[in-house]
Amino acid sequence: MFDVNGKKLTAVLAGLVATLPAWGYQNQSSYNMTQGVTPVAHEVYALHMIIFWVCVAIAVVVFGAMIYSLIAFRRSNGAVADRTLTHSTKVEIIWTTIPVFILIAMAIPAAKTLIMMEDTRNSEMSIKITGHQWQWQYEYLGEGVMFYSRLSQNSNEARQRGSGIDPATVKDYLLSVDHPLVVPVDTKIRVLITGNDVIHAWWVPDFAIKKDAIPGFVNESWFKAEKVGHYLGQCAELCGRDHGFMPINVDVLSKEDYAKWLADKKAAAAPAAATALNVSAPAATAAVAP
Amino acid sequence: MANAHTPADQGKYYVPHGSPWPFFGSVSLFVLMLGAALTLEGSDSIPGSYVLMAGFALIFVLFYGWFGKVIEENQAGMYNLDVDRSFRMGMMWFIFSEVMFFAAFFGALFYARNLSIPWLSGEGAKHATHALIWGSYEGGWPTNGPLKLGPHADGSFEKMDAVGLPAINTLLLLTSGVTITVAHHALRAGNRAVLSIFLALTFILGFIFVGCQALEYHEAYTERGLQLGTGIYGSTFFMLTGFHGLHVTIGAIMLTVIWLRTLKGHFTADNHFAFEAVAWYWHFVDVVWLGLFVFVYWL
Amino acid sequence: MAHAHTHDGVNHLDHSHDDHHHDKPTGIGRWLYATNHKDIGTMYLVFSLIMFFMGGAMAMVIRAELWSPGLQFVDPLFFNSMTTTHALLMIFGAVMPAFVGLANWMIPLQVGAPDMALPRMNNYSFWILPFAFTLLLSSFFTAGGGPAGGWTMYPPLALQAGTSFPLMIFAIHLMGASSIMGAINVIVTIMNMRAPGLTLLKLPIFCWAWLITAYLLIAVMPVLAGAVTMLLTDHYFGTSFFNPAGGGDPVMYQHIFWFFGHPEVYILILPAFGIVSEIIPTFSRKPLFGYEAMIYATASIAFLSFIVWAHHMFTTGMPLAGQMFFMMSTMLIAVPTGVKVFNWTTTMWKGSLTFEPPMLFSLAFLFLFTIGGFSGLMLAIAPADFQYQDTYFVVAHFHYVLVSGAVFAIMASVYYWLPKWTGHMYSMALAKTHFWLSAVFVNVLFFPQHFLGLAGMPRRIPDYNTQFTDWNRVSSLGGFVFGLSQILFVIVIIQCVRGGPKASAKVWDDATPEGLEWTVDSPAPYHSFETPPVITEENTHPSH
Numbered sequence A: 001m002f003d004v005n006g007k008k009l010t011a012v013l014a015g016l017v018a019t020l021p022a023w024g025y026q027n028q029s030s031y032n033m034t035q036g037v038t039p040v041a042h043e044v045y046a047l048h049m050i051i052f053w054v055c056v057a058i059a060v061v062v063f064g065a066m067i068y069s070l071i072a073f074r075r076s077n078g079a080v081a082d083r084t085l086t087h088s089t090k091v092e093i094i095w096t097t098i099p100v101f102i103l104i105a106m107a108i109p110a111a112k113t114l115i116m117m118e119d120t121r122n123s124e125m126s127i128k129i130t131g132h133q134w135q136w137q138y139e140y141l142g143e144g145v146m147f148y149s150r151l152s153q154n155s156n157e158a159r160q161r162g163s164g165i166d167p168a169t170v171k172d173y174l175l176s177v178d179h180p181l182v183v184p185v186d187t188k189i190r191v192l193i194t195g196n197d198v199i200h201a202w203w204v205p206d207f208a209i210k211k212d213a214i215p216g217f218v219n220e221s222w223f224k225a226e227k228v229g230h231y232l233g234q235c236a237e238l239c240g241r242d243h244g245f246m247p248i249n250v251d252v253l254s255k256e257d258y259a260k261w262l263a264d265k266k267a268a269a270a271p272a273a274a275t276a277l278n279v280s281a282p283a284a285t286a287a288v289a290p
Numbered sequence B: 001m002a003n004a005h006t007p008a009d010q011g012k013y014y015v016p017h018g019s020p021w022p023f024f025g026s027v028s029l030f031v032l033m034l035g036a037a038l039t040l041e042g043s044d045s046i047p048g049s050y051v052l053m054a055g056f057a058l059i060f061v062l063f064y065g066w067f068g069k070v071i072e073e074n075q076a077g078m079y080n081l082d083v084d085r086s087f088r089m090g091m092m093w094f095i096f097s098e099v100m101f102f103a104a105f106f107g108a109l110f111y112a113r114n115l116s117i118p119w120l121s122g123e124g125a126k127h128a129t130h131a132l133i134w135g136s137y138e139g140g141w142p143t144n145g146p147l148k149l150g151p152h153a154d155g156s157f158e159k160m161d162a163v164g165l166p167a168i169n170t171l172l173l174l175t176s177g178v179t180i181t182v183a184h185h186a187l188r189a190g191n192r193a194v195l196s197i198f199l200a201l202t203f204i205l206g207f208i209f210v211g212c213q214a215l216e217y218h219e220a221y222t223e224r225g226l227q228l229g230t231g232i233y234g235s236t237f238f239m240l241t242g243f244h245g246l247h248v249t250i251g252a253i254m255l256t257v258i259w260l261r262t263l264k265g266h267f268t269a270d271n272h273f274a275f276e277a278v279a280w281y282w283h284f285v286d287v288v289w290l291g292l293f294v295f296v297y298w299l
Numbered sequence C: 001m002a003h004a005h006t007h008d009g010v011n012h013l014d015h016s017h018d019d020h021h022h023d024k025p026t027g028i029g030r031w032l033y034a035t036n037h038k039d040i041g042t043m044y045l046v047f048s049l050i051m052f053f054m055g056g057a058m059a060m061v062i063r064a065e066l067w068s069p070g071l072q073f074v075d076p077l078f079f080n081s082m083t084t085t086h087a088l089l090m091i092f093g094a095v096m097p098a099f100v101g102l103a104n105w106m107i108p109l110q111v112g113a114p115d116m117a118l119p120r121m122n123n124y125s126f127w128i129l130p131f132a133f134t135l136l137l138s139s140f141f142t143a144g145g146g147p148a149g150g151w152t153m154y155p156p157l158a159l160q161a162g163t164s165f166p167l168m169i170f171a172i173h174l175m176g177a178s179s180i181m182g183a184i185n186v187i188v189t190i191m192n193m194r195a196p197g198l199t200l201l202k203l204p205i206f207c208w209a210w211l212i213t214a215y216l217l218i219a220v221m222p223v224l225a226g227a228v229t230m231l232l233t234d235h236y237f238g239t240s241f242f243n244p245a246g247g248g249d250p251v252m253y254q255h256i257f258w259f260f261g262h263p264e265v266y267i268l269i270l271p272a273f274g275i276v277s278e279i280i281p282t283f284s285r286k287p288l289f290g291y292e293a294m295i296y297a298t299a300s301i302a303f304l305s306f307i308v309w310a311h312h313m314f315t316t317g318m319p320l321a322g323q324m325f326f327m328m329s330t331m332l333i334a335v336p337t338g339v340k341v342f343n344w345t346t347t348m349w350k351g352s353l354t355f356e357p358p359m360l361f362s363l364a365f366l367f368l369f370t371i372g373g374f375s376g377l378m379l380a381i382a383p384a385d386f387q388y389q390d391t392y393f394v395v396a397h398f399h400y401v402l403v404s405g406a407v408f409a410i411m412a413s414v415y416y417w418l419p420k421w422t423g424h425m426y427s428m429a430l431a432k433t434h435f436w437l438s439a440v441f442v443n444v445l446f447f448p449q450h451f452l453g454l455a456g457m458p459r460r461i462p463d464y465n466t467q468f469t470d471w472n473r474v475s476s477l478g479g480f481v482f483g484l485s486q487i488l489f490v491i492v493i494i495q496c497v498r499g500g501p502k503a504s505a506k507v508w509d510d511a512t513p514e515g516l517e518w519t520v521d522s523p524a525p526y527h528s529f530e531t532p533p534v535i536t537e538e539n540t541h542p543s544h
Ligand code: HEA
Pocket: A055, A058, A062, A099, A100, A102, A103, C152, C265, C266, C268, C269, C311, C312, C330, C331, C333, C334, C335, C337, C338, C339, C341, C369, C370, C371, C372, C373, C374, C375, C376, C377, C379, C380, C381, C385, C388, C389, C390, C394, C397, C398, C401, C402, C405, C406
């Protein structure tokens, strides 16, 4: 029931939000969360809007009562204190139980979304992502394709102190990379995230994925982009001096374009990448291939 | 109370009038910590170890001076029952804070055994961890981790067995728990001879425990390939038993001081906060050991 | 429990001195060797104010750097060390010592005791602090600069630090020791030093809040000490607590840290709850509504705070069941906190309200803390937190609860009790100006940070994409004005210490302040209750 309401609410709001100016991040307003381009992202956005409006509703009631008191019971208005009003078990019970129900109502859709997010089964391909200080490494498991991705050259120049370059003139300042991650549209992609030196976090708002890249451990997540496009993200865990300068780009291509890209990549880099993979993950490919 | 006409007699809560010791204590801690930091960083310009030594010296003076003052006041009968109760409550909560300090390290042990080791070896929620990174690691306990950290080139080490020294140590501490209780009863009954004998027994047992612990460490380091750097097993083993050993040492020193005080005729059947505080501390050290024996040596 | 106390003279052992020496110690010795709870309280409060300004100055560096995209003033590493030490100074240097200072001043007065139970330890717990912060801040002058791994000090990053590393760790050990001693003193004073007849259920609510806070402190500060000790041994002695190669886990640190860290945030707010629970009834001229419910709610919050820690770690890849558990337990905290908010509101209901500075700050607390609580609740929803985590949405959340929550409550309490401390009234006009500037600009400062976070700006970055410029500029502007208006606070205090209209014993004569502290003169005499006061219905909180 809550779900249905939530969806309606979301639809209305989505319409509202869409009319606001958007720039920089795709689908991005400058004051609300992105609606995203994956099923999970839509769920998360809907959930976000539900809990936001629930909070607003509670705020209206609670702040309403406060403001009313401030106006109605001011001494300058001649209010006289009723010093007998000191406790009431009845109202205590009421205002303890009502919030419990509200919370349960919020927890149910939240739990559903959480389960959906954690379900990495039936993925169609796997990509291993490794965070380094300060760049990302992508390995297409079972494909022998591997490359690094770091802050694009023009952003890097502009960001130096005293560079004299106006960030406004740099396209996607601090958000663009030299080699974006490339993936096919409408494909369930499992990402296996780890760190090389310190903890980083791989975050692409439009996919509603944020997972820590922890050295020595591999975290899993997944996404299924519904729209072809160029999506931006950033490292979301303090990882040292250049934490602010290791963005993430994902190019979602049509399946055909992706196949072409992959073939090119393999042809160009097959020998080198294969060795690299073998070195870093001897037993990996067989066990993890989807 | 012993003396007549003391403030304590009049039901007054004794409030000291100003004391240099706490400030002195803050300076001591500062010197100690600075010394430790400099030593660890291997600073050349200021020899850290000298600063560290100076810090320890100051701490020693601090305890001597501050506690000496408190003892003096107590002997003079300045403290009434309320002051006594404050001291007691203070000591209890101090011991509770110590319990929580150990809890952090026990927590690390449980986390490693029940979560991180299984994950690294491919069990549970993070099987990709094993598949992608630690392919050949089998886990289990004891372990020094997938890269088999430790002094031996092949990464081998032996864990400590529960039988042998640790069992003897358990016995030592349990016995010392009994002896201190006997001493306490003797104090209440006014039997000074039994008091000082059993108190002496208690700290002697304590120091023997520390000696055994040293033997055990020696064996671990030289024969078993078990060192602080022997992976998570070595880390948890030495940090838990090490901090415990440190507490036993402190406790035994405190017992010795108390014993010297009994020889000087301090403490009466109904006024012996310091004795009881040390006894509680000793029991706490005992209980922690039981936890160690079960979770570090045995299971 | 019979209480009174001795003012022995210079020589404690000389009983010929009578009990009526009221001479204050003078000179520097009065402060260095202090055992008087009021002197120590004053030192705590002054220290806290200094730390607030230093931490605030660091925040101003942060806000200045974030004024526009592109690196303006500082190196990224220095920026990170500003963020890190800003937080450490504000939390451990400003807010916690302020609460301990208030406890020192008010608890003996509120329970009718001669002093704190353990006066020398009281001095010790204070004087450790300046030394601890000297240690911490001295790291800025070492190779590699100050600590820059965030106040949470996550390994492996924290282990990459230079000489600042051991200095920071040992400073934290000292701060922990100080807090534990402070907490023990509070517990013992409240449990052992109450005037006869002052039963626990007549205890002023501020004492109750502090009592529960003190238990939290004793339970979690040692855990923090353990966590940073493990960092230390991992760094210098080759242990593997947080090193997967040896079987450890970097995330294990986070569990231990947040087992401390979450109760810590309630340590930073429960005394504030206590403060507003004193002030709102006074200026509503009505007893606190639901006194007992307030105590139970505080206790429930404290209890729950031990089982919610991993809501800071949703993105670390916890197993699903863990995420579910921590999400739901965290959400539950809204219930007792709600009870408190409702009780405060109902206290004003059918009251007779006036708006003196303490009341104004308490009201701002009421509104703005609740907003911070709502964003906390949103963060607790794990799937949504994946989007919020480590963005400015989180920064907005915790500044609402910390600045317009904890700090505003501290300011409220200072405005409430300052005349009791100094014996003078302060300038109401100036204090109200301070209030309005603070209340307006704290929102200009932190509200836009919600937008920034939702729009995708990560926290702990010195530079950002141009799409974030506008809101950052608004936030920085708010920050500068908010910061500058704090100078008024200091002016009000200094003026009031120096002089002003004489304050009566009750100070707020036309309101109904309750509690023993209002039965003594203003300024409160150097020595508090020498003979235990007689407890009556009028001078305690009527709980029924
Ligand atoms: C004073 C300090 C303080 C307080 C009181 C709180 C209170 C709360 N906090 Fe906050 N928090 C911090 C300080 C604090 N926090 C800090 C410093 C951080 C960041 C640390 C770091 O990473 O550096 C943080 C981060 C933080 C996170 C992690 C975010 C992330 O990193 O991703 C979460 C997630 O659950 C969270 C949740 C909550 C909740 C649920 C409350 C609840 O207690 C709030 C409860 C209150 C209300 C809900 C409002 C009043 C209630 C009602 C009016 C009743 C009706 C309401 C409903 C039924 C909804 N906090």
